[in-house]
Amino acid sequence: MRHSISQSKRIVIKIGSSLLVDDNAGMIHHAWLNSLIEDIAFYFNQNQEVIIVSSGAIAIGRRHLKLKDHALLLEEKQAAAAVGQIKLAHAYQEALGKYDISVAQVLLTLEDSENRERYLNAKNTLETLLNLKVVPVINENDTVATAEIRYGDNDRLAARVAQMVSADTLVLLSDIEGLYTADPRKEPKATLIPEVTQLTPEIIAMGGHSATQYGSGGMITKLAAAKIALESGCKMVIAAGKYLHPLKRIDQVKTKTWFVPQLTPKNARKNWIAQHLKPKGTITIDQGAYTALKEGKSLLSVGVIQIQGEFHQGDPISILTEDHKEIAKGLINYSAQDAKKIMRKKSNEFANILGYPGSDEIIHRDDLVLLAGEKT
Numbered sequence: 148m149r150h151s152i153s154q155s156k157r158i159v160i161k162i163g164s165s166l167l168v169d170d171n172a173g174m175i176h177h178a179w180l181n182s183l184i185e186d187i188a189f190y191f192n193q194n195q196e197v198i199i200v201s202s203g204a205i206a207i208g209r210r211h212l213k214l215k216d217h218a219l220l221l222e223e224k225q226a227a228a229a230v231g232q233i234k235l236a237h238a239y240q241e242a243l244g245k246y247d248i249s250v251a252q253v254l255l256t257l258e259d260s261e262n263r264e265r266y267l268n269a270k271n272t273l274e275t276l277l278n279l280k281v282v283p284v285i286n287e288n289d290t291v292a293t294a295e296i297r298y299g300d301n302d303r304l305a306a307r308v309a310q311m312v313s314a315d316t317l318v319l320l321s322d323i324e325g326l327y328t329a330d331p332r333k334e335p336k337a338t339l340i341p342e343v344t345q346l347t348p349e350i351i352a353m354g355g356h357s358a359t360q361y362g363s364g365g366m367i368t369k370l371a372a373a374k375i376a377l378e379s380g381c382k383m384v385i386a387a388g389k390y391l392h393p394l395k396r397i398d399q400v401k402t403k404t405w406f407v408p409q410l411t412p413k414n415a416r417k418n419w420i421a422q423h424l425k426p427k428g429t430i431t432i433d434q435g436a437y438t439a440l441k442e443g444k445s446l447l448s449v450g451v452i453q454i455q456g457e458f459h460q461g462d463p464i465s466i467l468t469e470d471h472k473e474i475a476k477g478l479i480n481y482s483a484q485d486a487k488k489i490m491r492k493k494s495n496e497f498a499n500i501l502g503y504p505g506s507d508e509i510i511h512r513d514d515l516v517l518l519a520g521e522k523t
């Protein structure tokens with residue numbers, strides 16, 4: 148099998164509202180949820196890492212609050228989400244608890260993926276949860292996200308999460324079973340596209356037709372998610388989720404669309420650091436650190452001899468040799484102020500100097516790119 152869930156290492160799974168919640172009654176489909184969780188527990192027990200991005204808070208909350216069928220006002224949606232989210236998280240906790248899997252609720256806003264400091268904090272929390280063998284269950288923080296600062300759809304939120312944690316696979320489970328050449332309900336000759344490697348204008352146009360369910364933002368937000376995923380080196384699959392054991396089913400059926408990137412998540416991230424980020428400061432390093440970087444190691448504070456510029460944790464930095472040659476770029480783990488305090492020091496002294504332990508590396512090797520010609 149060329150692409151499969153069973154071969155994935157770090158999987159982000161987006162669950163659409165319509166799969167999880169009966170819209171009329173606002174009840175959770177427990178039989179379906181249990182079968183999904185059984186699949187997740189299976190992969191989890193094979194040491195695959197899983198993050199769930201689940202919709203459904205508003206659908207559950209609006210019925211509970213007996214809000215009628217009119218289009219909800221923003222504040223009604225927020226109230227519904229506040230009530231629904233607690234029930235949603237509880238349902239996941241209960242279902243995963245049967246397999247002794249711990250669950251964490253993480254609510255994100257658009258700003259958490261746009262602002263670098265918040266991005267890094269969210270990323271670090273998610274990484275820590277995964278290391279602690281917890282399954283994060285994520286939703287948008289609907290109660291504080293007002294119209295202008297909302298994702299509004301969990302397809303793109305899930306893709307941002309996949310990008311944040313360098314996931315290798317993003318699964319979009321919904322009522323859409325894949326990308327068709329045209330709307331299959333209108334065009335009997337429409338065919339399913341099994342694999343997409345590039346989002347060409349033709350592919351974008353295929354998702355653009357505006358039939359009710361198929362096109363009401365459904366395919367459009369999925370292609371927007373695909374764009375984020377492909378640029379992050381993450382594979383993405385769109386598959387129908389309405390069946391029991393929807394995850395295992397993906398590897399068993401032909402009806403699905405895989406979006407396949409040309410890069411690995413690590414290389415995508417390095418390209419982004421090298422090409423898209425303007426350095427906010429410079430760090431000059433000694434010969435020992437230079438040799439270590441060329442061998443693919445991280446930058447440690449002992450090798451730093453000068454720091455210039457005003458920057459924050461997570462900012463892009465240019466790395467120079469003693470003779471002022473730029474040799475690398477990277478994302479720094481410290482602000483300029485703190486980096487200056489710990490330069491030339493060993494990491495076991497950081498806690499005393501800074502008042503918090505901090506990371507051993509000033510720039511981790513995964514966040515560091517050697518410029519052309521610098522690799523040994």
Ligand code: GLU
Nearest residue numbers: 202203204205287300301
């Ligand atoms: N965050 C919304 C909810 O949980 C759902 C957004 C979406 O369906 O994509 O109700």
